[in-house]
Amino acid sequence: MKDDCHRISIDRLPWKETTVYYTTVIIRERTISGSTVGEKMNFTSTFRTLINASTSSTIGHEWEHENHLRSMYLPEISENKAKSFLHVRSVGIDAAPDPSYCKEIQYETWCEYHIPYCQEQQENTRESYCTSTSCSPGQFCQLTTPCPAHFRHACIDIDECDSSPCQNGGTCHNGQNLYTCTCLPGWTGQNCEIDIDECASTPCMYGNDCIQDRINSYICVCSERYEGVQCERDCRPGPADVMFLVDTSLSQGETFNRTVDYMTRLVNQFPIGPDDFQIALVSYTFDPKLVFNFTTHLSNSSLVDALGLIKSERGPTMTSKALLYASQEILNPVNGARLLSNISHYVILLTNGLSTDRSQAISTAQRLSTSDPRFKIFVVGVGEEIAHEELAQLPTDHSLSFSADNDDLLKAMLNDAADYGCTDCNSSSVTDVIVLYDTSKDTSPLLGNSLHSLKFIERLADSFDMTHSDIRLAMQTFSNDSQFKFDFHNIPSHDMKAKIYSTTIGNKSGNLTTALSNVKTLFSSTTRGSRQGARKICYFFTNGKWPSSENSALKQKVNELHDVGISVNAMVSIKDGDSNSEIESALRNAKEISFDPYRVYLIEDDDSSIVVNAAAREARYVECPDDIFTSKH
Numbered sequence: 001m002k003d004d005c006h007r008i009s010i011d012r013l014p015w016k017e018t019t020v021y022y023t024t025v026i027i028r029e030r031t032i033s034g035s036t037v038g039e040k041m042n043f044t045s046t047f048r049t050l051i052n053a054s055t056s057s058t059i060g061h062e063w064e065h066e067n068h069l070r071s072m073y074l075p076e077i078s079e080n081k082a083k084s085f086l087h088v089r090s091v092g093i094d095a096a097p098d099p100s101y102c103k104e105i106q107y108e109t110w111c112e113y114h115i116p117y118c119q120e121q122q123e124n125t126r127e128s129y130c131t132s133t134s135c136s137p138g139q140f141c142q143l144t145t146p147c148p149a150h151f152r153h154a155c156i157d158i159d160e161c162d163s164s165p166c167q168n169g170g171t172c173h174n175g176q177n178l179y180t181c182t183c184l185p186g187w188t189g190q191n192c193e194i195d196i197d198e199c200a201s202t203p204c205m206y207g208n209d210c211i212q213d214r215i216n217s218y219i220c221v222c223s224e225r226y227e228g229v230q231c232e233r234d235c236r237p238g239p240a241d242v243m244f245l246v247d248t249s250l251s252q253g254e255t256f257n258r259t260v261d262y263m264t265r266l267v268n269q270f271p272i273g274p275d276d277f278q279i280a281l282v283s284y285t286f287d288p289k290l291v292f293n294f295t296t297h298l299s300n301s302s303l304v305d306a307l308g309l310i311k312s313e314r315g316p317t318m319t320s321k322a323l324l325y326a327s328q329e330i331l332n333p334v335n336g337a338r339l340l341s342n343i344s345h346y347v348i349l350l351t352n353g354l355s356t357d358r359s360q361a362i363s364t365a366q367r368l369s370t371s372d373p374r375f376k377i378f379v380v381g382v383g384e385e386i387a388h389e390e391l392a393q394l395p396t397d398h399s400l401s402f403s404a405d406n407d408d409l410l411k412a413m414l415n416d417a418a419d420y421g422c423t424d425c426n427s428s429s430v431t432d433v434i435v436l437y438d439t440s441k442d443t444s445p446l447l448g449n450s451l452h453s454l455k456f457i458e459r460l461a462d463s464f465d466m467t468h469s470d471i472r473l474a475m476q477t478f479s480n481d482s483q484f485k486f487d488f489h490n491i492p493s494h495d496m497k498a499k500i501y502s503t504t505i506g507n508k509s510g511n512l513t514t515a516l517s518n519v520k521t522l523f524s525s526t527t528r529g530s531r532q533g534a535r536k537i538c539y540f541f542t543n544g545k546w547p548s549s550e551n552s553a554l555k556q557k558v559n560e561l562h563d564v565g566i567s568v569n570a571m572v573s574i575k576d577g578d579s580n581s582e583i584e585s586a587l588r589n590a591k592e593i594s595f596d597p598y599r600v601y602l603i604e605d606d607d608s609s610i611v612v613n614a615a616a617r618e619a620r621y622v623e624c625p626d627d628i629f630t631s632k633h
Helices: 043-055 059-072 079-083 105-113 115-120 123-130 250-267 300-307 319-329 358-371 408-417 452-464 493-500 512-517 519-523 548-563 580-593 609-619
Strands: 139-145 152-157 171-175 178-182 209-214 217-221 240-247 277-284 288-292 344-351 376-381 401-403 426-428 431-438 471-478 482-486 535-542 566-573 600-603 621-623
Touching: 105 115, 240 250, 240 319, 240 408, 250 300, 250 344, 277 300, 277 319, 288 319, 319 344, 319 358, 344 408, 358 376, 376 408, 401 408, 401 609, 408 621, 431 452, 431 512, 431 519, 452 471, 452 493, 452 535, 452 566, 452 600, 452 609, 471 493, 471 512, 482 493, 512 519, 512 535, 512 548, 519 548, 519 566, 535 609, 548 566, 548 580, 566 580, 566 609, 580 600, 600 609
Parallel strands: 240 277, 240 344, 344 376, 376 401, 431 471, 431 535, 535 566, 566 600
Antiparallel strands: 139 152, 171 178, 209 217, 277 288, 426 621, 471 482
């Protein structure tokens, strides 16, 4: 037996009190063995019976009928749902689309299965339903449920970002009746339509030109000596207060003119004035004295004239007292010192290193270097005799000891006085070094089984730190002929040291003139690893005991090498047992052939690393352009 239930909606049943009820009448069919038992109830007669029964009863009966009906039938449903079943379904779910289906209530089932299609076809209906609906600005009325039996509509916010109003990669953010754009860097405006002019804010300092070369960027075209992204660094070295501290003692003797010449050459390369470099001078023998202060001479010509008036004096060399005096006067505003953060302060000590109070002078210099960072001490070795062991310990740093025959001090000071980050001056160690070692039977440092000269070479190589620098070392021995121990092509340190200590004395007399003649050729030999543009330094090791008659020819060779940029240093080795006269004779030979007495080094048995560092300093240097105080362009 099978029960089929047909729900029939009864619209507005007319109860006496005009109360409207919506209920359901159930029509039952009972079938046994394929035949119908009883008579199928007619929908119309059943409907009328229900109506008559309800109208002929008392109020009490009406209540009973109502309760009876409520107990018999399903719960109430909405009017729209009830209406949807009053019409015959004549359209299948998969019927072909027709816009009219979405407008007639009889096609509701089809409509509910084709909501997206019907939403597109309901513009007229939506407009009709929305006529009486008032939406806020930025909203529109939308038919949210499009089925004919139960239309629904609502006010929906308009997405202003649908039209993609933000330009140039901007991101759109929808709001209530508005939108906002988040622009990529370099763009502005309501729709990111305006290219920001990065040069409008004049970012380039000191009046330098600005060029907007692409989106969200600019380039400052720096003139004069200005550098940096915004030309913020004035890369002209200085301003600086420079105090010459000059040893005028008798030990300087006839070489004092060399001191004056060096100072003159130096000040002629500075711009002198209250906004640039200011020069003061202190001389000393037993007591120091201020010759002129920082504001006495404010032009190069005035300074040069004043330097020409300085004379040497008789007296000892009390360097300690002089350093203490200079440390006070260089920072004294009464002397015209400028105590501003952008002003550098330098003491340039010019001496031969033969101080009367050597131990105290070294102690004072080292104490000042660690206790007062407001100034730096530079040392220039000038004199007929040079004591490198003292000169190397007087400056703020051992690398600040210099020869007077080049501009290494000038460039080191310019580099230090320039603003941090400026690139005009740069430190360098691109250096080719030749050790020229005398192995002849008469003048070799190895005579008397002395190995301290070879130990010195080993320490010199270690101080170059060739693994971490750009210094290359070659070694050639000479007597009656020459032999390479190793060339400029780097070899492992242990191999190099083994070759150094394999050096032996030859059985013939040497020829230093021939050996020096070959130095220029060695430095130009690319097959040996020499580099064009590298600094060239030659250290020749000898005991200095060659005949003085050779000095003139040797001097000529050394000067020729100096003229082509090759520094020649005489490394005179002495040993225990050498008499004073032998030592003096050897040093005299070396000084006579050297370009400057600073280029003579005395190598003793008990030699310390101090002299090694003094000899090695020149391999590291600073390079600056010649026009560093003039315009770049």
